[in-house]
Amino acid sequence: MLYIALFGPPGAGKGTQAAKIAGKYHLYHLSTGDILRAEIANGSTLGLLASGIINRGELLSDEVVMALVEHAIDTSVNTGGILLDGFPRTVKQAEMLDAYLHACGKQGLDALLSIEVDREELARRMLKRAAIEGRVDDTEEVIRNRFAEYDAKTSQVAAYYREQGKCIPVDGNKNVEEVFQTITAIIDGLK
Numbered sequence: 001m002l003y004i005a006l007f008g009p010p011g012a013g014k015g016t017q018a019a020k021i022a023g024k025y026h027l028y029h030l031s032t033g034d035i036l037r038a039e040i041a042n043g044s045t046l047g048l049l050a051s052g053i054i055n056r057g058e059l060l061s062d063e064v065v066m067a068l069v070e071h072a073i074d075t076s077v078n079t080g081g082i083l084l085d086g087f088p089r090t091v092k093q094a095e096m097l098d099a100y101l102h103a104c105g106k107q108g109l110d111a112l113l114s115i116e117v118d119r120e121e122l123a124r125r126m127l128k129r130a131a132i133e134g135r136v137d138d139t140e141e142v143i144r145n146r147f148a149e150y151d152a153k154t155s156q157v158a159a160y161y162r163e164q165g166k167c168i169p170v171d172g173n174k175n176v177e178e179v180f181q182t183i184t185a186i187i188d189g190l191k
């Protein structure tokens with residue numbers, strides 16, 4: 001079983017790449033953002049809690065998100081592994097994920113693929129996505145908050161895995177196919 005996390009700032013292309021990678025390697029695409037948006041669409045209690053937080057561009061509590069991830073991994077069947085997208089987003093989440101994987105007899109993540117994109121390019125992509133998908137968390141103010149959360153809490157996750165020798169940088173400024181080819185070369189090397 002492969003355990004890979006796709007990492008990067010908002011607009012880096014994690015969701016797009018994750019869908020392609022999951023298809024090619026038969027991995028379970030575990031997107032915490034997608035799970036939360038489904039909860040909101042279902043009108044669940046968690047969805048109600050999540051909608052306000054997401055609409056402000058803030059992060060949900062580590063414990064709540066970890067519980068979702070554990071449940072998703074525990075109930076996943078017939079996969080070649082797990083592809084995490086949008087998780088871990090804080091060092092605390094990374095530590096909780098490590099503890100959980102160790103308890104399952106795994107040596108933590110196999111790799112954190114860190115998609116690196118220039119800020120100007122990111123802003124351009126986010127505004128384009130806002131126009132196309134109309135995500136409520138893609139307004140200018142919310143986008144600013146999402147970057148602030150990324151800088152304050154999420155960016156340190158890369159350093160956490162770098163210390164473990166597991167953070168692999170990926171140049172995300174190129175087009176979708178070129179980035180995908182870079183990533184597949186890395187994953188083929190892991191297997």
Ligand code: AMP
Nearest residue numbers: 032033053054058059060065086087089
């Ligand atoms: P995403 O689709 O990954 O960009 O996530 C959309 C929003 O869901 C984020 O801006 C957060 O509000 C929330 N969210 C998703 N994943 C996490 C996470 N790992 N920790 C905390 N909040 C999260």
